[in-house]
Amino acid sequence: MADLFGFLRFIINLILYPFALAFLFFYRCLQWLGLQPTAHNYHDNIVLITGSGNGLGREIALAFAKAGASLALWDIDDAGNRETQQQCLAILHSQNSSSRVRVYHVDVTRAADVYDCAKRVSYDLGQVTILVPNAGYVSGRSLLTESDSDIERTFGVNSLSPIWLIKAFLPYMLDANRGHIVLVSSVLGVHASHGPITYVSSKHASVGLSRSLRMDIHATHPYSRVSVHCICPYIMRTRMFNPLTNHVLLQSVVPIISPRYVAKQILDAIEWRRDEVILPYRLKYIAFIADYILPRWLTEWLVFKVSGRRPLDAFHKDNEEHTREKRKKHAQTVQKENID
Template identity: 25%
Template structure:
């Protein structure tokens, strides 16, 4: 956790949150392997096999086994796997990874982490990446501009090679109420957050389809599933790329007949990156009405390394998957399938816990500034 943030959180709770409890429960009370021993343990205590304690524990084991079996079968189906053998993991030899927005935050960490594996990494950003790795190749590019992406993509293929893995990570946020958004604000949000995905895929997907292997990672946000005050444009743009991700999956399967090209969707909550560094989430005072330690427990902010670790795990496994971090991201996504009144209650509870509607109240934009926007320093004054 960055220094100075949530300073009133007890030290013992600094790394303790609901996600830790979920991980522990998933390996114990919700693990078929663990619960298989419970009926045997109960029966060994001189209980009859038809005793309620034995039957209930056996029933719980059966339900868990069914649940995890269905999840496993779904994973096999999605990745064209077999019960008899496991899909081959990614061989990093000769892989070329392209990352948009790779000059800072999660993109920068991902680029440098992969570079340590001796993987060639191409970074597209309007700002240069800071890296000591010789195999990180930076190309200045505004991905919201198709003509620029088209020209740069040809240079990349000629100078570095055809990317095999594409991580659409670049993003921008305005942090304004809808009626206060200028036309330039809205155009920039959708041009970077949504159209940028289209332009990068339009430029590099033909080569990936031609070689018939690769991996496309789409970075969205949990805000795609729940509207948040002062983020109407951001939420809409992130929701759009989820639809793009789903359509891409079916095009790869049905049109190009290349199910072996994997697709991964990443939906996360708040991450400590420059993009939201001047929001309430990044400040000492939390936007939630809950005490800081309780807020942190239920709605833990993410560090970039947690997201990078999950993305690299998906790339290593060479499987199409969905990554939702932290745990409450699953609840927000799931809320959409419930009746409207249940969804409203769930969203109210989640937003009350997270304080998301207030996170952008005093937001200052410092990332993705346009030429017509002024820089605001840490003291709140504008700079030329």
């Protein structure tokens, strides 16, 4: 089996290298012609990030803080959000920056709460110029065992909340003729997989939203400088996907990525005005080969080999271990209280 995986890795690399070399040659030609990313002064930008209490949202906030932007941080995890705020303020203070960081407790699945808090942000900081709907949710259950409330929350967080946010902040961006909307989707929003069906569906919705919104802005405001970006990362080492990271195979071909790397790529997407970014970049070529060159049965076999036929089992195991740990800590606390 190891020899088979080694042979597959060799074939994939053999196919990918010409694409990589062609892209590198094209990129160097653009640099030689003097093409550079758009100079961005983030000091006069107000960035709103949802799901900023931990994981990718925190790294995005830290990346924008290093760039000097003012931040509006939205999350329902108040403790985590305050920790993100303190880390961002420390960065800004070290730079002697006058930018500000405010935290807000918002359930982004509630449209009324989103609209109300949008007004508070405008009053506290000013008009948002960079919107990053990053908040995400996955139940870790299959469609037939997932509760209706979990399904509603999955679509509420992943699909509907970006729509509420766009309705709240896009009108100002269009009037001011400046702004960036950065939708954080997933590779699973471009290429479907088995297992978390509702999560995959919700991320397909966010990719479709980005493409449709981009076309609509171009149709109704042909000369608008408002940009729509969609970031589609592979599995990251975050609290949401920690149960999967130790069960994914072929990481030498498609490595699990860090949220800090994704956050950096978000700023690059804004500066280079990239519409749709798949991370890591090699996945774009691998997906092209899987969709248009390999037979369907081989593509599915490779997907099953990478993630297993029952990838959600990892979530159940992690949840059971987490539950056991919580019960153990509770028992120790009760025992200590009885002793005291």
